Amino acid sequence: MAFGSRGTGKHRGPSRMTRKSANVAGIAALATTGVVGSLAGPAFAATDTHSQGPEDTGLNAVVVADEVSGQIEAQAEAQQAAAEIAAAKAKAEADAQARAAEAKAKAEARAKAEREAKERAAREAERKRLNTYVAPVSHSYVSTQYMSGGGMWSSGHHTGIDFHAASGTSVHAVGVGVVVEAGWGGAYGNNIVIKMHDGTYTQYGHLSSIQVHVGQTVVPGQQIGLSGSTGNSSGPHLHFEARTSPEYGSDIDPVAYLRSHGVSL
The missing domain is CATH 2.70.70.10 (Glucose Permease (Domain IIA))
Structure with a gap:
């Protein structure tokens, strides 16, 4: 009986070496995307050729990692946008308060100046009234x-x-x-x-x-x-x-x- 290379039959599953090579490929893909973690673990754990469900090639981990990364990035962007909106709102409120305070100060200054002007005018009018003299008979001598x-x-x-x-x-x-x-x-x-x-x-x-x-x-x-x-x-x-x-x-x-x-x- 001659021994030679063993071909894979029609109903024969891939060899352990083949699955390992696929897992290595999955790890390489994860490294390329920058996502390395516990999600890659199933690629090494699936060694049973008779396990239920589709065979894990390592690409599933990449997809999941990409989805999680996208969710985290979207959440961070939303938080950043919310923070920027809150900061802009706070700045607008502070600016409005500052303008209101400035307008109030100017109005009070104007009112004070007007009061002082009226008081000066009244004092001047009273001074003139007290110091005004006329002849006791008009157009006489x-x-x-x-x-x-x-x-x-x-x-x-x-x-x-x-x-x-x-x-x-x-x-x-x-x-x-x-x-x-x-x-x-x-x-x-x-x-x-x-x-x-x-x-x-x-x-x-x-x-x-x-x-x-x-x-x-x-x-x-x-x-x-x-x-x-x-x-x-x-x-x-x-x-x-x-x-x-x-x-x-x-x-x-x-x-x-x-x-x-x-x-x-």
């Missing part, structure tokens, strides 16, 4: 000067100035002040005395009509009465005095007083 001598005055001289004015002419407060006297004043006839905001006093005499009362605050140019010729008077006019107190005898030069407050006479 001084008919009798201060300190003029004559027997018609009990002191021997004129303690104020007279403004030319027909009876019933409007008489104005020369500045801001409070009325401290309004009524009959003896030789002055119907008269008004006002304490000015700077502590000085002004007097308006020989009035035909009084239109204010004691305690009333008056402003520059406000009508306080009408001129006349009541009291010790030779004819209709306005007697005006400037004083350091409400009492007779504390008179000062009324022309200088008015001019020092910007009134042209």
Whole structure:
């Protein structure tokens, strides 16, 4: 009986050497794809030629490894995308908050500047109001000067100035002040005395009509009465005095007083 090479019959399974070669090929394929691990184990374990199911050639491990690798890569990409979206959202929210804070700060700064401007304007208006003086009779002139001598005055001289004015002419407060006297004043006839905001006093005499009362605050140019010729008077006019107190005898030069407050006479 001659021995020679043994051919594989029609129903004969591959030899152990053939299966081993296939497994080696599977391992090489795994190495080529970079996937080496426990998944390649079945290629070495399948040595039984009579085992159930299809023979494992090693390619199954490659397919499984590729699927797992793809799933892991897809999951990593999804996580990376989610992280990028979250970061972008957080940055957008932070930017929005920063813009809102900046807008709020600017609005508050504008409001503060507007308030300060209004306060300055109000203070300036009040300063002007307090420092504004007018002549007691509009479009008139001084008919009798201060300190003029004559027997018609009990002191021997004129303690104020007279403004030319027909009876019933409007008489104005020369500045801001409070009325401290309004009524009959003896030789002055119907008269008004006002304490000015700077502590000085002004007097308006020989009035035909009084239109204010004691305690009333008056402003520059406000009508306080009408001129006349009541009291010790030779004819209709306005007697005006400037004083350091409400009492007779504390008179000062009324022309200088008015001019020092910007009134042209």
